[in-house]
Amino acid sequence: AQDKFKIGYSCNNFNDTFQTFIEDYARTYAEENNIEYSYADAGEDILKQQDQIKAFITEGVDAVVVVAVDTSAADPIIEMTKEAGIPVVFVNRNPFSEIEEKDIPENAYYVGSESIDAGIFQAEYLVKLMGEEKPVGYAILMGLLSNEAAVARTEGNKKVLDEYKNYKLLAEKNGDWQRDQGMTIAENWITAYGDELNAILSNNDEMALGAVEAVEAANRKDIVVMGVDLIADAITAIKEGRLAASVLQDAKGQGEGAMKIAESILKGDEVEKVTWIPYVLVTPENLADFE
Amino acid sequence: MDNQEPLLRMVDIEKSFPGVRALKKVNFTVNYGEVHALVGENGAGKSTLMKCLIGIYKPNGGEICFENKKIENYTTAEALDFGISMIHQELSPVLYRPIMENLWLGREPLNKFGLVDHQKMYEKSLEVLKEIDLQEDPRTLMVNLSVAKMQMVEIAKAISYNAKLIIMDEPSSALTEHEEKKLFEIIHRLKNKGTSIIYISHRLQEIVSICDRVTVFRDGENVGTEEISKLTLDQIIAMMIGRPMTEMYPKVKAELGDVLLDVRHLSHRKFFRNISFQVRAGEVLGISGLVGAGRTQLIETIFGMRPKSEGEIYVRGKKVEINTPQEAIGLGMGFLTEDRRATGVFAVLGVDTNIAIPNYDRFLNSLKLVDQRAVDQGCADFVNKIQIKTPSLKQAIQHLSGGNQQKVLLARWLMTEPDILFLDEPTRGIDVGAKAEIYKLISALANQGKSIIMVSSELPEILGMADRILVMHEGRMTGIIENTAEVTQDLIMHYATGTVDDFADMELMGEVHG
Amino acid sequence: MDKKQFNFQNMISKYGIVAVLILMIVGMSIVKPSFRTITNFLNILTQSSIYGILALGMTLVIISKGIDLSVGSILAMSAVVAASLGQTSTATSRLFPNLPELPVIVPILGALAIGTLCGVINGGLIAFTGIPAFIATLGMTTIARGFAYIYTNGKPVSTLIPGFRFIGQGNFLGVPMPVVIYLVMILITWVLLNNTRFGKHVYAVGGNINAAEVSGVNVKKMLLLIYTYMGLLAGISGVVATARMVSAQPGLAVGYELTAIASTTIGGTSHSGGIGTIWGAVVGALVLSVMRNGMTILGIHSYWQQIVEGLVIIVAVILDMRKNARKA
Amino acid sequence: MDKKQFNFQNMISKYGIVAVLILMIVGMSIVKPSFRTITNFLNILTQSSIYGILALGMTLVIISKGIDLSVGSILAMSAVVAASLGQTSTATSRLFPNLPELPVIVPILGALAIGTLCGVINGGLIAFTGIPAFIATLGMTTIARGFAYIYTNGKPVSTLIPGFRFIGQGNFLGVPMPVVIYLVMILITWVLLNNTRFGKHVYAVGGNINAAEVSGVNVKKMLLLIYTYMGLLAGISGVVATARMVSAQPGLAVGYELTAIASTTIGGTSHSGGIGTIWGAVVGALVLSVMRNGMTILGIHSYWQQIVEGLVIIVAVILDMRKNARKA
């Protein structure tokens, strides 16, 4: 007696600003397409996420969309959905990065971006800005240590910059994605490394904007700061020339994309196992396209 | 006799605390089967010596021989094994546990699986409680007992170790006549069994009646040990305070003024009913009764700590409703409570703060800030006036001897200059010298036109100080007596046990009305 | 039904928190039929098992007037140790590449050992240096967490031997294994607290440490043992968590200490020491997991979930207090 | 220099935590010259100001034998309120699109009001329902956080009027404004605790709540006021935090309550009530920020920083205890 699809969305952590954007788009899509939508926030707790998905299943959803708290612990989620006979679409964080597409379990799908790309884009742009001649000291502001994106983006930074012997990694420290911590850490780096420090690459915009405040307060506008996510504040900051660049992770593409995939599966359409939504580097030059 | 060597010999015991040398080369011996009294002023070092003996403190010097063996570096648990047990001056029950678990704490009976045998514990507890005549279910939580009953449980616990030596540090200070008699019976029984007892008390009468020998302490030194029969009370007192005592009860009849406090038909849902009395300016009203008579609850109700169920209270002729102690204090009342630890001291705070807490209003400068110099001055005055023994005003009160803590609390209330002062067992644990000082103060206050209501279980004190005596029995008033020369301890006991009851008729009427 | 009026006031003041729990369950069952399925009840029990086990130890800790803020970190530390010793030989990223595949008991014992060790350190610090439990365990929180990260190099440890899967997702007579383990630990801890000398002394230490001391209780040893037991339970929780996820992460169980403390406190254990029951800890943990499960099923937005959770904790404890109200 | 031997043991046992702080500063200054610059010291002070201000209130709370777990959330709530009332009219995403640009005092008062309100609720619950402070403030933690998210819809609030920039990054006679605000609050709280009747009663409530009641202290009113003051300080911290970042996020200051509690505890305030000083809270906060600053400057890896931080907290308190050691 059900003509409406019911989809459960399990968010890793709603205190992560970027996730709220993805979820916004997913929700909007559901509303516009007559899909019944339930939602849960795991607060960065894997077990809680499992429990919430179980509750979705109990409640009788037709599919679940999941931002995995930890991609290494996706197995139990896949298994419980398989048992319930419903598909699971992972979004944003990729549980299948280490396996071939054909090995992905039959009821599981992924929509998202390659986290490492964001780090690579930042680093490449940095090289473009600073050149290869003079020595460049940089530091990395990392997200929550338990987070795959934090690890992958940092890896992307290093992967590129390790190739250039003039680029020296001065420090890396986690600021838990938070702006205030980004600011405090940047203040201390500026003191510690002085003129040696030329760039701060941040795993997200929030921490990057904190670093921008520290840089300005110390009158060190020569320090290049970059973020990831392209949140509204970052757009403004790039426009004002305070932030050098950000990397757009396409929230709309991911949020809508995941819902679309889930809907298609339920309708019985043929869908790809993995849908890539590419990252885009956003700099003052191409900013206008994203406002 | 092979009793040449005493049961216990403590030689040259030294003990210091920061700022205080509590014991100065003290020697002390206890013979087999004797009841040995230990007396001295507050802070003389009695409890400290006993705590060294039971293993709570490690002495800084000296040696201890028990049963001819040198013992050193032992814990309380080991002391209990040697055969030494102790009733502590400061009550220390585990409040929210049953009586029986308190009794057997640390040596709970086990069954064959190594689990606690509750049934056996219950039965053994019944036996022990029977021995001290305490009719309580062993499963009752300690918190539901009155102070006196808690003390009886402590006594029961100490004797249940079947120790060779039992230390009793002021066991009777929380007891009334009835329990005290019980305690003496127990002591006699123990003595006949050959148990030795060290008995510490400030009630010197008791000592004369039950002890064999007495050791007197002054300022951390042993100033002499004697057969009790060879000394008079006055001699003991003189040894304690270093000079002869002049007069214990300096009671002068004060000029009686207006009625300050008028209590009419006051009842509490649970603890007492239909209590009426008046107190005039300059008058000392004594309240007497057996343990559990409800005296404490009566005062607590008047003072706004418990809700009354019926009756009225008039202060200076005006009807008042008192719902909190703050309101009571605002009406010029003060209340020295019975349970020093629970409702008296701020253990970790300094002597100064302990005295000044209700009084900061009078030490504010023009900016409404506390003038600490004035506070210190005010406190120092009282410390001198009632001879509180403390190394400094900042000393945490928990490090003072019990008696000195009591004096600090008294100073607290004297400083509020109350018109109506309630004193619940005001001299509990206080030495004779200081007692006399306190009586002098009470008298002086009465002379200044204050009303004093004094609850006391010490009949001599009531007879010595009160103008009139209100006696309670099981939550009822059985008499209000003018304290004339004809009034005897016996008479009061008759009222207190309910064998004489001036208000029996009224009670009946009350019943009909109720 | 005819005459017996249902009386909310009465029920609450008689049964306190249990009444709250029952009302929550009844209320949810009426609103959402999917709530009152056997599967869902087993889910709820499974969900409460991990912090439920922590709450058992926390009850002892809090009765003894202590606190343990480090249980979440110890859990994570134990979990990654268990996982690292329990990877299949085919796992892509093995922490110990040369380790043979071990029987599942080895990782389990490893986890319990590491949990116990952390507990011993906590207890030792508290007992022998006299620093407040709050500080000792706060320090342990960041230390154990740091080691968990270093041990795993910040990466999750996954692809575990099938033995874990049984512990996490298998069942015994229809009861999920995590629940079975929880029930066993409830029973053991209950006996420990109520029927052993150790248990009586836990109450004494918390109720009146002086009384305990003068009665010959070895207070230091007691503190050491209490935190050790807490550590052991954190280790057990770590195993259950690893088994449920069939993997372990160093960032696991952040904030679980608060959930465990909240469970015991909701269940009536007093932070002033000497008062508390295992029964209360179990009910408290259930209140929290019924609430979380219920809100997810009702589809309440996570922002509002936070608010409701806060309100429920407060209201539950207020109602429970009224039961105990004995002011004259 | 000749004869006066530097004696670590002695110094510690005399000055306790202050000696620890000095040793840390001296040690760092030797190892890293960049540490001993004026800028860096001002940085350290600025960085400690936010949780330093929280620690001041926490000192009162803990002296009164309470705890406040909600200060981080209250801070965040106040911060987003301040930011929402202080956006420029040109800001791209305005929370209140029709609000005119207000003088900076309005958002400040708004933040203080909201902080105070949360404090009043905490205090009211604790005083009038009698639930443990742990529970009341744990509930408030999630409630205030939830409202902060709902209020902002989960988004950061930024592009603020210049007045904020002055508070966050301006200075007064060369001293950064956050430090000036911190110093003023230290002074006010110090006078409050040491020179007012209120302060004396805080000690009394924590020292023995029953005795305080009998001595005419209005215990309920005291509890209400203590948590209210704590809420006010959280509001002030919220303003400082907003001003420093010239924006505010609902996820701000998670875990700051633990930092504040650790600061006071390192500074010698006792969780058993009645003991503690403002001075200690200041030193405790400095110990933490010197350590964090130092480790970042030394470039110690985040994983190891956690471990070092835990160790320093424990060791600092152990050393401080030895100063007070007066066990016979």
Ligand SMILES: Nc1ncnc2c1ncn2[C@@H]1O[C@H](COP(=O)(O)OP(=O)(O)OP(=O)(O)O)[C@@H](O)[C@H]1O
């Ligand atoms: N733990 C402690 N720290 C510091 N000083 C202490 C401590 N215990 C006792 N004192 C001091 O040692 C002295 C002896 O105290 P003690 O309690 O032995 O006296 P007492 O003779 O038992 O007095 P009372 O009759 O009042 O009980 C006192 O001056 C007291 O202040």
Ligand SMILES: Nc1ncnc2c1ncn2[C@@H]1O[C@H](COP(=O)(O)OP(=O)(O)OP(=O)(O)O)[C@@H](O)[C@H]1O
């Ligand atoms: N908190 C309590 N809960 C229940 N009953 C209590 C409580 N406190 C006291 N009682 C009971 O109330 C009665 C009166 O108590 P209490 O011993 O205080 O009277 P009292 O006349 O002041 O005696 P005392 O000589 O001990 O001061 C006793 O039966 C006691 O057991």
Ligand SMILES: [Mg+2]
């Ligand atoms: Mg004594």
Ligand SMILES: [Mg+2]
């Ligand atoms: Mg009494």
